[in-house]
Amino acid sequence: MALMDSAERLFLERGVAATSVNDITAAARVAKGTFYVYFASRDALLSALQERFITAFCDRMRLAMDRHRPGNWSARLRTWFETALDGLLDQVMLHDMLFHDVRPGNREIMKENPVITQLTGLLREGAEAGAWQAADPHALAIMMFHAMHGLADDAVARGTADRRRRMVNTLTDTFAGAIKLSAGRSRQGD
CATH class of the missing domain: 1.10.10.60 (Homeodomain-like)
Structure with a gap:
């Protein structure tokens, strides 16, 4: 539009x-x-821009994860982190303008965050398939989202956004350990 x-x-x-x-x-x-x-107002336009950003962000992650077989849980988890970091770091100015500059400290957007909802679904599906353990997928998704976001913010502040592979490895390894990714599931190829 x-x-x-x-x-x-x-x-x-x-x-x-x-x-x-x-x-x-x-x-x-x-x-x-x-x-x-x-x-109705400029604020309504800003909300529409936020929604457009989030929808595109989630669509990119869904498409990237769908490139892997449904049962390849480790690849899907890694791809979620990889695609989320790329989506954030490749559009950091737009993201910050939409989510930090406009309404700093506003937590309302976190109540029904589609990115966290999407990740919660991935964690729940993997747990149901026996690929890992996730007693509270929603709480774990919140932690994973904020860990990814925190590493991205730190990389921007330090000028190290080009070290994405290292960040993806750190996130994947940390959370694969936290959810006890089953060894048999973690080595499956596409």
Whole structure:
């Protein structure tokens, strides 16, 4: 949608506070009234941009995990971390603008986070298949999400985002140990 694309570009270039609805509609080449047909406010547009980011993020992870056989749990777990890190680090400016700059400290988005829901499903399915143990898949997914996010933030701050393989190995090894990935399941090929 032209309004969302224009807003995203302008927010990244100028900042959210410095971008008005008039700026967005001018960049999208639509009348100001058109904006309000789709969005009740600039905050509603920001929420739509967040939702678009999260949906694309989850779709990328699902597609990447689906490249592996359904029973190859270790590859699916590793791929989740790999794809999540790539998705975050490749779009760090957009991510930060949407989730940190706009509403810093807002925890509302974490209540029904689709990324955590997706990871919870992976953990639950693997446990049901006997690939690992996960007594509380949702709590474990929250920890895994924040560990991944924390390593990505640290890599950006230190300028080491190019060391993704090391981060993926650390996350995979740490959480494979935590969930007691079954040895027979961890070596299956695609």
